[in-house]
Every structure is written in structure tokens, then in C-alpha cells.
Amino acid sequence: MGHGAGDELLAIVGTRLLNATRGCDTVARLGGDEFAVLLEHVRGEADAVIVADRIVHALSDPITLPSGASVRVGTSIGIARVSPADGVDELLRNADVAMYAAKGASRGGYAFFDPSMHAALVDRVSLESDLRDALDDGSFWLAYQPIIALESHEVLGIEALLRWNHPTRGNLAPAQFIDLAEETGLILPIGRWVLREACARTAEWNAQRGDGRAFSVTVNLSVRQLESSSLLADVQAALAESGLLPSLLVLEITENALMHRTESTVERLHELKGIGVRLAIDDFGTGYSSLSYLQQFPVDILKIDRAFTDGLMRGTHDDALTRTIIALGDLLTLRTIAEGVEHARQHSRLRDLGCDYGQGYLFSRPLAPRDMEVLLTRGFLEIPGEAPIVLRAENSERAEDSERAGAAAASPDGGGARAASALEAIAPPPAAEAGGRVAPRGDEDAEPPMAAARGARRRGVGGERR
Numbered sequence: 001m002g003h004g005a006g007d008e009l010l011a012i013v014g015t016r017l018l019n020a021t022r023g024c025d026t027v028a029r030l031g032g033d034e035f036a037v038l039l040e041h042v043r044g045e046a047d048a049v050i051v052a053d054r055i056v057h058a059l060s061d062p063i064t065l066p067s068g069a070s071v072r073v074g075t076s077i078g079i080a081r082v083s084p085a086d087g088v089d090e091l092l093r094n095a096d097v098a099m100y101a102a103k104g105a106s107r108g109g110y111a112f113f114d115p116s117m118h119a120a121l122v123d124r125v126s127l128e129s130d131l132r133d134a135l136d137d138g139s140f141w142l143a144y145q146p147i148i149a150l151e152s153h154e155v156l157g158i159e160a161l162l163r164w165n166h167p168t169r170g171n172l173a174p175a176q177f178i179d180l181a182e183e184t185g186l187i188l189p190i191g192r193w194v195l196r197e198a199c200a201r202t203a204e205w206n207a208q209r210g211d212g213r214a215f216s217v218t219v220n221l222s223v224r225q226l227e228s229s230s231l232l233a234d235v236q237a238a239l240a241e242s243g244l245l246p247s248l249l250v251l252e253i254t255e256n257a258l259m260h261r262t263e264s265t266v267e268r269l270h271e272l273k274g275i276g277v278r279l280a281i282d283d284f285g286t287g288y289s290s291l292s293y294l295q296q297f298p299v300d301i302l303k304i305d306r307a308f309t310d311g312l313m314r315g316t317h318d319d320a321l322t323r324t325i326i327a328l329g330d331l332l333t334l335r336t337i338a339e340g341v342e343h344a345r346q347h348s349r350l351r352d353l354g355c356d357y358g359q360g361y362l363f364s365r366p367l368a369p370r371d372m373e374v375l376l377t378r379g380f381l382e383i384p385g386e387a388p389i390v391l392r393a394e395n396s397e398r399a400e401d402s403e404r405a406g407a408a409a410a411s412p413d414g415g416g417a418r419a420a421s422a423l424e425a426i427a428p429p430p431a432a433e434a435g436g437r438v439a440p441r442g443d444e445d446a447e448p449p450m451a452a453a454r455g456a457r458r459r460g461v462g463g464e465r466r
């Protein structure tokens, strides 16, 4: 939209605001696309709500510009009350803070100012500034969660899950910063880093395996990345730098993200598919009511959302949904991976239903890179009541010097063979011998069914972040 059209749009919005308010009220444009409305003689919040609703309604109809173009505008309204202690600046600032809260509530509409909103905004601004520094500081790291074949128990791949070792807030999970990264566009450089790091690490681990077999690695993509014209080049660069085969990279897109598809994103997915990368739909079954999009996308894998795996513990209804998704995968010749497998009963039920793969705390929590290396060298996962899962990796070097090995393990990027040999030199701690499971480092609340992690913990390496 050009400047002229922008001005026309603002003028029409101003007129609609005037029409939605009374003669005694004041309407002003503050700048950009922000307006202020001063309501006088209101009896309380209820009156303010009536006017807010009227404004939202007035702006919800499409606006036809003199050129004939039709545009829709979104409206977020922050409402603040005049208080004797506050001046004009405070009043406007409070309304502004409330407006951001209304925007964040995604359904738009309005929000009343509350002092806690101010604290939340300050918090957000400081997190955003830290996020800008995080890539340069090297404070992001990736946890890896094994994906196993439910039938053979073999670990076939790993999913890379982003973590942020924040300087004061500690280890943060994606839920605490991914939305902010998306909103600020920082997800693009972060996502590029995730791709390169995950591909490089996986290629390294595959090279360490002596059995000629290889893990695939799964990387989550956000909508912004999917919309970015540099995605294909980023993926190609990550593959070229690491030497990872394209077929060993799986890109995951949530079902919700696919709702934002445009012609160019669909084309981008086809281009990615064209270079041999595989595509998966994450959180399948939660996002979208029409299945027709499955035919448009060149997908290979459906990841059944955890909600359905949970349902397997409850009984018939959810069981039916899970069965349907697996059958759909079968019909469309897509692989199915069940997310969030936590109980042996879910594992056996999924296997009976013909689900190919599973991922979840029953098999392993997401692991810090050093623990992945331990898993690689150790070569198995323990599942209560099940035969061990075999990795078929060659057991490499043994420890010559446990101090040296310990030092290697203590560095985030310590070599896999050395980190692992430290573990071999150490006996499991009493808790583990008593049958207790011990958390590996890296995932805060981790409790992996993995014997190899015990030694790392014992060495004092286990509590470290990264």
C-alpha cells in the first residue's frame, strides 16, 4: 500500500472512530496506526466496554479505499482509567501497556490496564533484548530426543529441540521464548543456527558409528521460516557444511503452521522435497479440520500429537481417533510417529495398532549432546519390562585417564568418545543401583530410563547446563 492509500485508510478509520463515540469524547491520532479516545462522563468500566465493543464492531467491516481496493484492519484496544495520582503521560502509557496485552491475547478486542501488565511488559522487553544477544553469546543449545521403531526397538532418529541457557533465568524451554522469537523475526537467524547445529552434530555422530548405519535428525520449523525466501538456501547450506545426506534431514512443520500456507510456502515445501529432504507434520490431529491439505503437501511423516497418545490410557474414544490417524497414514503411505509415549501400555497399544515409531519419556527424555554421545557409545536404552533397544553403534575408545575424560565431558562440546569413556570408568551411584532413575544433564526435569546417564551424573557433569 502506498503512502496515499495509507493516509486514506487512516482518515476512514478516524471517521469510523468519531462515529462510534459521542460528541463529548475526544478522538486523536497518536502516530502510526495508533489512536487515542478520551471518554468523558463515564459511570464505570461497563460504559468503557460498551464504547470499546462499538469501536471493534465499527472497524470490523472491510474498508473500501477510493481506489476500489478493500482492506480489513485488526483492532486492539487498551483501556486505562484516569487516577488522581497520574498525569497524562501515565494515562497514555497505561493504555498503551493494556493495548499490548490485548494484542497478545490473539483474539484482539480490548483489555483493561492492570499494574501487573506493566511488569509483564518490562519483562518481555528485557527478554527480547537478551534474545537479541543470545546467538552471539552462544547460549542456545540443542537437546536431542531419540525416535525409536516400536517394533524393532532400534533408535532410528533424533529430534533436535531448542534450549536457551539464559544468563539469569536458567535453562528455558521453547514455550518461554519461541513466540517472542517469532514476533521479532529473530526466529530466522535462530532457526538457521538450529539447522546448521543439528545437521553438523548428527553428521558427526553418524561418522562415529562404525556400523555403516545412520540416524536421521528432525528439525522444527516455524511459520516465519517457512515464509522466508532463504529457507531452501539455509537448508542446502546446512547440508553442504555438515555433509549430512538430505534424506537424513526431516523438517517438521506443525499442523497449525500449515494453516498459514500460501502458494509460495507450498512451492517451498516442494523445493525442499526436491532436494531429498523429508517432511513431517507435527502435532497432527490438533490443528486443522480439513484433511485436503494432505494432498497438497509432499509430506512423508505424520507425528501423532501427544493428546492422542494420552488417550490410549483412557480408552475407547481416543483410541478410535489414534487408530484412525494410523490408518490414514497407512492409506496415504505416510510413516506415523506417536509423540509423548510415557507408559508401557501406550507403547504396546501403538505397536498393536501398527504405528511405526514412537518418541517419549518412556524411551528417553530429550538429552543434552553429551548424553546423546553416551547413548551412542553405550548402545542401548532401557525400557522397563522390555528388551533393551539396540543402537548397533560400535563401542569406541576406552578411558585411559578418567580425569582427562571427565574434563572432556565437562566441556559442552567434549568429544563423544572421551565423554563416554569417562562413564565406563565409573560405577553407577547407589540411587541407580536401587532401581532409581537419574536425570541426565540438559533437560531440567529429566528422568531417562538410561543406565549410561548415571555415570555422568556421578561425575558431577550431570547437573550442568548444556
Ligand code: C2E
Pocket (backbone or CB within 6 Å): 145, 160, 161, 162, 173, 174, 175, 178, 191, 194, 220, 221, 222, 252, 254, 282, 283, 306, 339, 340, 341, 342, 359, 360, 361, 362, 366
Ligand atoms: P514438538 O516438536 O511437538 O516437540 C515435542 C515436545 O514434547 C518437546 O517439548 C519434548 O520435550 C516434549 N516431550 C517429548 N516426549 C514427551 C513425553 O513423553 N511427555 C511429555 N509430556 N512431553 C514430551 P519442548 O522441547 O519443550 O518443545 C516444545 C515445542 O517447541 C516443540 O514441540 C516445537 O514445536 C517447538 N520447538 C522446539 N525446538 C524448536 C526449534 O528449534 N524451532 C522451532 N521453531 N520450534 C521448536
Ligand code: MG
Pocket (backbone or CB within 6 Å): 159, 220, 252, 282
Ligand atoms: Mg517437533
Ligand code: MG
Pocket (backbone or CB within 6 Å): 282, 283, 303, 305, 339
Ligand atoms: Mg509435536
